Amino acid sequence: MEVNESLDRLLPEAAMHPSSLHRAMRYSILAGGKRIRPVMCILVSEASGGVGRDFAVRAGCAIECVHTASLILDDLPSMDDAELRRGRKTTHREFSEATAILASIGLLNLGYAIITQSQDTDPEVKVQALDVLCEAVGSKGMIAGQEIDLHERHGFSEVSPIENLNWLKTGALFVASAQIGALAAGLNPSSVDAVKDFAKHVGLAFQTADDLIDHSGDIDAIGKDVGQDEGVPTLVSLSGDDAARLSCEENLALAHDTLRKTDLDSAGLLALVDSIFGSKI
Amino acid sequence: MEVNESLDRLLPEAAMHPSSLHRAMRYSILAGGKRIRPVMCILVSEASGGVGRDFAVRAGCAIECVHTASLILDDLPSMDDAELRRGRKTTHREFSEATAILASIGLLNLGYAIITQSQDTDPEVKVQALDVLCEAVGSKGMIAGQEIDLHERHGFSEVSPIENLNWLKTGALFVASAQIGALAAGLNPSSVDAVKDFAKHVGLAFQTADDLIDHSGDIDAIGKDVGQDEGVPTLVSLSGDDAARLSCEENLALAHDTLRKTDLDSAGLLALVDSIFGSKI
Numbered sequence: 385m386e387v388n389e390s391l392d393r394l395l396p397e398a399a400m401h402p403s404s405l406h407r408a409m410r411y412s413i414l415a416g417g418k419r420i421r422p423v424m425c426i427l428v429s430e431a432s433g434g435v436g437r438d439f440a441v442r443a444g445c446a447i448e449c450v451h452t453a454s455l456i457l458d459d460l461p462s463m464d465d466a467e468l469r470r471g472r473k474t475t476h477r478e479f480s481e482a483t484a485i486l487a488s489i490g491l492l493n494l495g496y497a498i499i500t501q502s503q504d505t506d507p508e509v510k511v512q513a514l515d516v517l518c519e520a521v522g523s524k525g526m527i528a529g530q531e532i533d534l535h536e537r538h539g540f541s542e543v544s545p546i547e548n549l550n551w552l553k554t555g556a557l558f559v560a561s562a563q564i565g566a567l568a569a570g571l572n573p574s575s576v577d578a579v580k581d582f583a584k585h586v587g588l589a590f591q592t593a594d595d596l597i598d599h600s601g602d603i604d605a606i607g608k609d610v611g612q613d614e615g616v617p618t619l620v621s622l623s624g625d626d627a628a629r630l631s632c633e634e635n636l637a638l639a640h641d642t643l644r645k646t647d648l649d650s651a652g653l654l655a656l657v658d659s660i661f662g663s664k665i
Numbered sequence: 666m667e668v669n670e671s672l673d674r675l676l677p678e679a680a681m682h683p684s685s686l687h688r689a690m691r692y693s694i695l696a697g698g699k700r701i702r703p704v705m706c707i708l709v710s711e712a713s714g715g716v717g718r719d720f721a722v723r724a725g726c727a728i729e730c731v732h733t734a735s736l737i738l739d740d741l742p743s744m745d746d747a748e749l750r751r752g753r754k755t756t757h758r759e760f761s762e763a764t765a766i767l768a769s770i771g772l773l774n775l776g777y778a779i780i781t782q783s784q785d786t787d788p789e790v791k792v793q794a795l796d797v798l799c800e801a802v803g804s805k806g807m808i809a810g811q812e813i814d815l816h817e818r819h820g821f822s823e824v825s826p827i828e829n830l831n832w833l834k835t836g837a838l839f840v841a842s843a844q845i846g847a848l849a850a851g852l853n854p855s856s857v858d859a860v861k862d863f864a865k866h867v868g869l870a871f872q873t874a875d876d877l878i879d880h881s882g883d884i885d886a887i888g889k890d891v892g893q894d895e896g897v898p899t900l901v902s903l904s905g906d907d908a909a910r911l912s913c914e915e916n917l918a919l920a921h922d923t924l925r926k927t928d929l930d931s932a933g934l935l936a937l938v939d940s941i942f943g944s945k946i
Contacts, residue, residue, distance in 0.1 A: 396805070401809070485738060486808050490808045496795065507787075531685060531764060
């Protein structure tokens with residue numbers, strides 16, 4: 385798969401000193417994973433003819449670095465204290481807690497470096513892409529989401545703060561992936577808005593589907609700890625399975641509608657959605 | 666002080682949700698600190714007439730964010746397990762371990778965002794500055810240094826790997842600070858090399874002086890845990906106090922010489938060096 389091959393090339397070699405750090409970085413990111421975010425970024429760039437595709441591949445890999453960095457942190461003893469991720473031991477259990485934290489920062493930083501070091505890309509496009517990524521990661525994005533998840537979520541009794549949390553933890557990086565693909569391709573503002581809207585709905589559906597799986601609990605199917613949200617409010621626990629499944633379907637329908645209204649070639653993006661959700665809901 | 670005022674403006678407000686995260690970020694970075702790196706960045710931009718000074722101030726603040734992020738991590742229970750930093754409780758002791766880790770990532774990410782969002786700066790300069798910063802932070806820079814410090818340093822019996830470690834942990838970001846100041850000012854390549862060389866020698870002297878203080882151990886003077894390197898090889902433990910002091914003086918002399926050979930107005934930079942080391946060695 386193109387994304388995996390690119391990641392393999394972009395990551396420092398395992399033997400590079402200090403090897404423990406570089407092995408941990410490679411272990412975490414090359415463990416598998418569906419690569420939904422980079423694939424979305426690349427497919428958005430293809431949907432208008434493929435201009436900027438090379439940058440979209442690099443930026444997609446950068447986004448996957450950022451995403452993996454967040455997974456390593458979420459799994460730490462001081463956070464979710466998880467044992468399994470992507471079907472094998474979490475990074476801090478395979479290496480050490482300190483090495484896991486440093487590997488996470490290493491991946492985040494590598495993500496930014498992959499964008500700055502892209503050849504043949506307009507510096508203005510790189511700066512815009514980095515800005516989008518920083519917003520999605522930052523203390524008003526994923527980092528805020530993780531802090532709220534750890535320290536506030538247990539008190540939530542309504543759907544609205546849970547939806548906000550899902551947006552911060554999942555939606556923001558989905559939308560950033562589509563937006564960066566659109567920047568790579570130089571899409572016009574209304575098309576940029578459309579693919580962001582598409583990604584927002586896909587992200588919401590994805591998070592809801594994830595909660596449904598965690599709730600139904602099949603560890604072999606998803607390769608990470610399940611039942612971790614037990615006793616923690618989620619869309620599923622607050623609204624029930626049926627309402628969550630309905631919300632998921634509604635978001636997927638909205639995602640389709642959004643693309644249909646553009647002049648983009650959306651076949652690839654729609655196929656991506658089918659491949660993600662075909663087996664999930 | 667200009668850097669502190671700029672940092673205060675650039676940091677998210679403490680009340681911003683999630684407040685615990687933003688309070689932790691502000692607590693860590695506004696706790697004081699000598700701001701040597703941002704001041705060096707700004708002074709380098711001033712040494713050729715002050716072109717690009719506004720960007721140098723922002724970039725200097727970005728570098729201080731990155732530096733503070735590294736201090737929070739170094740102090741974590743899984744790393745140095747430190748109690749004090751900059752004269753008060755370390756971030757994970759004042760907040761929680763999870764919040765400290767997220768605040769560190771938040772500051773690192775904010776550093777990058779401060780550069781991407783700089784107004785009236787050539788995108789190419791921003792990209793170059795980000796690239797320099799990513800290199801200094803990355804898994805061949807500070808992150809590598811921290812991993813080596815934790816897992817390899819105890820076995821070092823020679824000066825050379827210690828010097829390499831000091832370069833990774835301290836020198837790389839000192840040099841990046843000067844280099845980014847030079848990029849902001851648009852210095853010619855030979856002047857860029859000179860200020861990088863200057864910063865390298867200042868960084869080496871600074872790390873050696875730090876080891877000397879840790880060895881002599883006056884907690885009130887430095888506001889962080891002392892004696893932490895007890896039993897751990899440092900330049901001081903391997904070469905002795907006198908040789909370390911001599912190495913420090915030699916590096917300062919080399920720093921002076923390097924600047925003297927340029928046509929830069931180096932009064933500010935030399936005054937910075939005096940202010941750092943006047944009371945140290």
